[in-house]
Amino acid sequence: MANLSFSRQILPALAVLCILVSAIFVARSQPDRALAQVTETPAQVPSEQKGGTVAGAGVVEPSSELIEIGAFLPGVVERVHVRAGDQVAAGQPLFSIDSRDARATLAEAEARVERLRASVAAAQTSASIARRQLGLYGDVNDDRAISRQEVIERQGNAQTANAQLAVARAEMREAQAQLQSARVTLDRLTVRAPSAAQVLQVRTREGQYATAGPAPGNSSEPLMTLGVTRPLHVRVDIDENEIDRTAIGRDAVISPRGNAAARVTARFVRAEPLVVPKRSLTNASTERVDIRVLQLIYSLPEQGHRLFVGQQVDAFVPARQPSTGKKAAAR
Secondary structure, three states, X not given: OOOOOHHHXXXXXXXXXXXXXXXXXXXXXXXXXXXXXXXXXXXXXOOOOOOOEEEEEEEEEEOOOOEEEOXXXXXXXXXXXXXXXXXXXXOOEEEEEOOHHHHHHHHHHHXXXXXXXXXXXXXXXXXXXXXXXXXXXXXXXXXXXXXXXXXXXXXXXXXXXXXXXXXXXXXXXXXXXXXXXXXXXXXXXXXXXXXXXXXXXXXXXOOOEEOEOOEHHHEOOOOEEEEOOOOEEEEEEEEHHXXXXXXXXXXXXXXXXXXXXXXXXXXXXXXOOOOEEOXXXXXXXXXXXXXXXXXXXXXXXXXXXXXXXXXXXXXXXXXOOOXXXXXXXXO
């Protein structure tokens, strides 16, 4: 057998093999361009709104809006009393901050009040004795029986006793105010529900450090979020160029995003008087983000839907019918 030449026979074969492997790899890496079944139903105009409609994007929210809960005082979370989904009553504890220092301060304030209460009682006794002694000198009719100096001393003793009693009472009031402040501080370490609502989200755990006010790093996330979910509301954004066409005050048809077949009629509640920048985006290619919107609030029925707080929906609001004069002018 003749010797194989690397440059003339082996190298061309390797090149052809590499080309075949590359072609197979490119063919397999191409995206599947076959038509797939549509999994989401796009939003459709309701047939019952025959007079025209205005579409808007909406977000489900509690009827009370979101109630964001934070800590009054910083500290380590000692106990979390609720879980997400719980219904809480007004004043019910939500979570507690470590209160050992506050309890020690309260005990010290209570002891100071007891000590000053005894001081006030002693000052009252001294003032009473001084007044009685001064009264004895006043009952003497003969000026020669007592000296003028003794009368002056007794008067001074009575005034000093009254002044000491006033000081003791003032210190007592100060101690009572400090005791009340210590009780308030201890009570504020237990964060309670401001009203009857549902716990929507819990972002704190036992042992975590809770800051008072905004979280570190300019994070605006609260420690807990509550809301009244009976009923739920929908906040619908109407583009400012569609405001004149919108029949504000009429009910709207709400559909979950991606499920146009599920429809529910929502009752009109109110229109927010302030036109605000658009924040609820639909990610559509034709959507404008440099526009302001009028927010309309609708109330959902308590039954007949499976919508949750924060869920995006498509809303269809009836269009306002033009007046007769405008129709005639158009003709």
